Structure formats: structure tokens, C-alpha cells
Amino acid sequence: MKNLWKNRPILIALVASLLFLLLAALTVGRRTAGRGEDLFSSALLPIQSGVGELTDEVTDFFTRVFFPSQVQAENERLKKTVAAYERRLILYEAMEQENARLTELLDYTSANDRFYFLAAPVTAKNLNPYVDTLTIGAGSRNGVKEQMAVVNGQGIVGRVIEVGATYSKVRTMQNEDMRISVMVERTRDEGMLGGLVLSGDTVVGLKLYYLPKDADIQVGDTIVTSGLGGIFPKGLDVGKVFELAAEDNGVYDACVKSEVDFAHLEEVLVILESEG
Amino acid sequence: MTARKRITLGIWFVVSLFLDTAVLPRWNAFGLVPFVMLALSLSVTAMFSLQSGLVIGALGGLMEDLLCESMVGLTPALCLLAAAALHRVLMENQPKPLLLFLLFTALAFLVELLLASLSWLIGMRFAFGAAMVYGALPRAILTGLWTMAFMWLFKRVRKGQVDR
Numbered sequence: 001m002k003n004l005w006k007n008r009p010i011l012i013a014l015v016a017s018l019l020f021l022l023l024a025a026l027t028v029g030r031r032t033a034g035r036g037e038d039l040f041s042s043a044l045l046p047i048q049s050g051v052g053e054l055t056d057e058v059t060d061f062f063t064r065v066f067f068p069s070q071v072q073a074e075n076e077r078l079k080k081t082v083a084a085y086e087r088r089l090i091l092y093e094a095m096e097q098e099n100a101r102l103t104e105l106l107d108y109t110s111a112n113d114r115f116y117f118l119a120a121p122v123t124a125k126n127l128n129p130y131v132d133t134l135t136i137g138a139g140s141r142n143g144v145k146e147q148m149a150v151v152n153g154q155g156i157v158g159r160v161i162e163v164g165a166t167y168s169k170v171r172t173m174q175n176e177d178m179r180i181s182v183m184v185e186r187t188r189d190e191g192m193l194g195g196l197v198l199s200g201d202t203v204v205g206l207k208l209y210y211l212p213k214d215a216d217i218q219v220g221d222t223i224v225t226s227g228l229g230g231i232f233p234k235g236l237d238v239g240k241v242f243e244l245a246a247e248d249n250g251v252y253d254a255c256v257k258s259e260v261d262f263a264h265l266e267e268v269l270v271i272l273e274s275e276g
Numbered sequence: 277m278t279a280r281k282r283i284t285l286g287i288w289f290v291v292s293l294f295l296d297t298a299v300l301p302r303w304n305a306f307g308l309v310p311f312v313m314l315a316l317s318l319s320v321t322a323m324f325s326l327q328s329g330l331v332i333g334a335l336g337g338l339m340e341d342l343l344c345e346s347m348v349g350l351t352p353a354l355c356l357l358a359a360a361a362l363h364r365v366l367m368e369n370q371p372k373p374l375l376l377f378l379l380f381t382a383l384a385f386l387v388e389l390l391l392a393s394l395s396w397l398i399g400m401r402f403a404f405g406a407a408m409v410y411g412a413l414p415r416a417i418l419t420g421l422w423t424m425a426f427m428w429l430f431k432r433v434r435k436g437q438v439d440r
Binding site: 009010012013014016017018019020021022023024025026027028037040041044047048049051052055056059 | 294297298299302303326327330334337338339341342343347348349350352353354356357359360363364394398
């Protein structure tokens with residue numbers, strides 16, 4: 001065989017070629033790779049991929065060096081693509097935030113199923129602390145009436161003071177004139193909430209008045225509506241006590257912080273009526 | 277064959293394999309890429325021996341088919357035939373470089389022609405004439421040039437020993 005390989009290489013080449021051609025004919029149109037072929041290809045695939053990626057890097061480098069106009073055109077195209085994606089991202093984030101807010105409202109309505117709620121968007125705001133009102137996109141056509149309570153997922157927002165056909169104005173808890181009859185959830189001591197605690201120009205809380213002299217109020221106590229006065233149904237969250245007033249204060253007993261983010265209100269719930 | 281030759285050929289064998297299967301197919305130069313493994317097989321046949329050329333052509337062609345083709349065996353068969361034909365010509369002639377280049381190009385073109393014909397036979401349909409003029413001929417010229425480049429590289433390794 002060795003002599004044949006040395007003396008008749010052309011003959012061997014021809015025979016080998018015929019065998020290879022026969023192999024090629026046998027493998028025409030097959031659908032699956034053989035085990036050996038599969039093993040060989042799988043073993044070389046990572047190296048092939050690595051070499052391919054390296055080739056792409058080198059090609060990109062030379063393209064940038066020798067064809068800057070092509071790179072510039074591609075750059076412009078990519079910039080437009082990025083801008084389109086950024087617009088989508090902003091839209092997506094807005095939808096995500098809206099979804100979170102609406103989910104929170106839905107959770108609130110589920111937890112307070114003794115009330116009939118109407119969801120309404122906040123269409124305008126006036127955040128002057130002395131005339132603090134906001135406008136919502138629901139009015140008499142939607143069943144909204146004056147003095148109805150307005151809440152959101154965090155607690156009480158305010159009450160309706162003016163009703164149009166398709167809009168209503170709401171006086172928020174941050175309005176200096178707003179007063180609500182409340183009670184300490186833990187001790188059931190009743191009092192009155194209203195008036196702003198300011199730190200400079202910033203509203204930091206609401207004043208809690210008229211608690212009984214022996215009331216055992218503590219920082220962290222939850223304040224809820226008492227139901228007296230007929231505007232706000234009993235048991236709605238108003239806020240938490242964050243500071244007790246000095247004993248010789250003589251004006252109010254404690255400061256209550258509402259959980260509601262009045263600066264970023266976008267949707268609210270109007271309590272149309274309550275069962276019983 | 278000395279160890280130095282074996283190592284050199286081994287390295288170029290691997291390089292050619294990846295050039296043909298991973299590097300050159302990624303270049304969008306209208307599909308005009310040389311057949312490097314054929315060039316290696318032809319240059320080794322011309323510079324060292326037919327046996328070496330046959331081994332490289334058979335192994336390299338088979339590996340390329342296994343990696344890239346659905347029909348295994350066609351590429352090594354064509355490499356072997358080209359190497360054998362080159363050997364037959366060189367047994368009786370010692371062509372000058374330009375003629376050698378034309379010979380390599382002609383062999384590469386014949387390989388392309390056979391590839392196209394066999395592909396046609398198994399059912400592939402394409403504009404045969406255009407494929408030959410605008411595809412096969414430029415590729416064959418590139419393969420011829422690549423073979424000449426390999427020969428220039430191997431001259432330093434050969435040191436005047438040809439076991440033809």
C-alpha cells in the first residue's frame with residue numbers, strides 16, 4: 001500500500017475522488033447529520049463562532065477607517081432608531097406608572113367594597129396652600145354631587161365643592177379651610193383635623209385639635225375619619241401622627257401627616273355612596 | 277517532510293479551514309472569495325509533493341463539507357482531482373510564474389465548473405452562464421492569486437527539496 005501510495009498517487013487520487021463523489025451522492029438531500037459529523041461540527045462550532053466574531057470586529061474596524069461616510073450613514077440610521085426606541089420607552093414608562101396608580105386605586109376599592117366609587121382623572125391643580133383645589137374630569141353627568149368625599153389609594157384627598165356637567169372642583173386636605181371629624185384608630189378618641197403645619201413654605205402636616213385631655217395619643221397612631229358631619233364615611237384612612245404638640249401649646253394636640261402625595265395626584269376616586 | 281514543514285502546513289491548514297468556513301463568507305464582496313483550501317492543496321502539490329497535496333485536499337475538503345455543506349464528499353473529491361491534474365501537468369513541464377498562475381486559475385475554474393454542474397444535476401437552478409462569468413471566473417482568479425501567495429510563502433520552508 002505504501003509503494004502504491006508512492007508510485008501511483010494519481011491512481012489513488014482518482015479512486016479517492018470517486019469514493020468521495022459516491023459519498024456526496026449518498027448524502028444528497030439528507031435531513032439529519034450523522035453522529036460523527038454532529039460531534040465534529042459541535043466541537044468546532046465555538047471556534048468557528050469566535051473566529052467569525054473576530055472577523056466582524058476586524059471588518060468593522062476597517063470599515064470605520066476606510067469608509068467613514070458609510071459609518072456616518074449607519075450612525076444616522078442608528079440615531080433615528082435609538083430616538084424611536086426612546087419615545088417608546090417614555091410611553092412605556094408612562095403606561096407602567098399609570099398602571100401602578102390604577103392598580104393601587106383598584107386595590108383600594110377592593111379593600112373598601114362597602115362604597116361605590118367613581119374613578120376620575122385630575123385635570124387641573126392649584127397648589128397654592130391657601131386656596132388649594134383641584135379639578136377632576138367627572139361631574140354631575142357621572143353622578144358627582146357637592147360634598148362628596150374624594151380619596152385615592154393612600155387616603156383622603158378632599159371633598160367636592162363645585163360640580164359642573166363634566167367636571168368637579170375638589171377642596172383638598174391641604175386647603176387651610178378644610179376641616180374633618182376624625183378619631184384615633186387605636187384609642188377611638190375623637191377630634192378635629194384641619195389647618196396646615198408649615199415649615200417655611202412647605203406643608204409638612206395637618207393639625208389635630210380637640211382631643212380629650214386624657215387621650216393616649218402616640219407618634220405613629222393612625223387617624224381615620226369618625227363619620228361625624230356626614231361628609232366623609234367612617235373609617236377612611238387620613239394619615240399618621242408624626243409629632244405631638246407641646247403641652248403648653250394650647251392650640252392643637254398633634255401633627256398628622258397624610259400619605260397622599262398631593263403634588264403628584266393624577267387619578268382619584270369619588271365616593272358616590274356607601275352601603276347602609 | 278521535516279517537522280518545520282509539517283508545522284507550517286498544519287498552521288496554514290487550520291487557517292485555511294477557518295478562512296473558508298468562518299472568515300471569508302462574512303465579507304460581503306459580492307460573493308467573490310477565493311477557495312483557500314483548494315489553493316493550499318494546489319500550492320502544496322506544486323511545492324512539496326502530490327501526496328501532501330492529496331492529504332490536505334482530502335482532509336480539508338472533507339472538514340469543510342462537514343462544517344458547511346449538506347452534501348459531504350464533493351469538495352474533497354474536487355480538491356483531489358485538481359491536485360492530481362496539477363501534478364500530471366507539472367511532471368512534464370516547469371511553467372514560469374505567469375503560466376503557473378494561469379494554470380492554477382484554470383484548475384480553480386474547472387473546479388468551479390464541476391461544482392456548478394453537479395449542483396445543477398442535483399436540482400439547483402441558476403443562470404449558468406452568468407454564474408460562470410461573474411462568479412466562477414473572478415473566484416478562480418482570486419484562488420489562482422492565493423495559490424501563488426502560498427507558493428511564495430512555502431518557498432522559504434522548502435529549501436530546495438521537492439519530492440515530486
